[in-house]
Amino acid sequence: MSSVERTYRFSDTDLTQIVEEAAIYMCACPGQVASELRQLRDLIHYQQRCIHSGETSVRVHEIIEAASWQAHAHMEACLEDVLALEGWDRATLRMPEGLRQLRDELIDKGL
Template identity: 40%
Template structure:
């Protein structure tokens, strides 16, 4: 499966988002990780029959499309919010946002 962002980059966004109470980018990152896990599972799942293989291939194909969409979503979010695309550092303006009440 093609990946625009590696695990370290995604983890860095999640870590900063959690520290500065900016959950939206982190939610997208977690969804990307979950899609990667689902895809890997489908690719490694035992195929006892032709039907099993077709089920896993169908899930893997849909997961691949979803992953591509979510990576594009993350890319756009980082651009909109002004994240540094080379270091994946959160912009200072976001670090100063007041925390939302839970």
Template identity: 40%
Template sequence: MNLDNKFTALQLAIINNEAALYTCACPVHISMQITNLRKLFDYQKTCMELPPENDVQMQVHQRIADVTKQAHQLMEQCLEDILDLEGWDMNKLEMPAGIRTRIKKIDAT
């Protein structure tokens, strides 16, 4: 069992970096959830590769993996929808100029 990824880890990092430059945290929050779901799914796969102590243990890991896979698909679709709604350049993964607002640096002087 594997996850079907719409976005690679590199693409998620690019989206995070682009959004971090500007006051646009929503794509970053969704991207972080996708990354966490991938980690949870991989953990469950590792657990399922070990000899189970009992049938219930295997069922628990399988259930978590199944639901994680569903949540991952929903969150990836959500991220794709958000980027589309905001008008991101999907080839370069750049935020459109019209919604860019640079984060102002605090002057310590």
């Protein structure tokens, strides 16, 4: 299971763009999901290094890696759904104008 090549729905660059866009426009939820995906990728890569290092507990790392991949798949699907529901431009990963306007209105009201 550890040597299986997997593909991402969102590249690392995509995740960074979402985090930055969400931070600029004060829409934390998509950014939080993107940040969690980056953390899961770090965990997966760490487990892969452990597996390939020749440690005796390879099975432990395989189990963690497999669970991390499952969590990653769920969170990528979640992010895809959230971006679609909020109307983000999937090509540019820009937040929709309506959410930006809402943010501006909240700032103007001092909220």
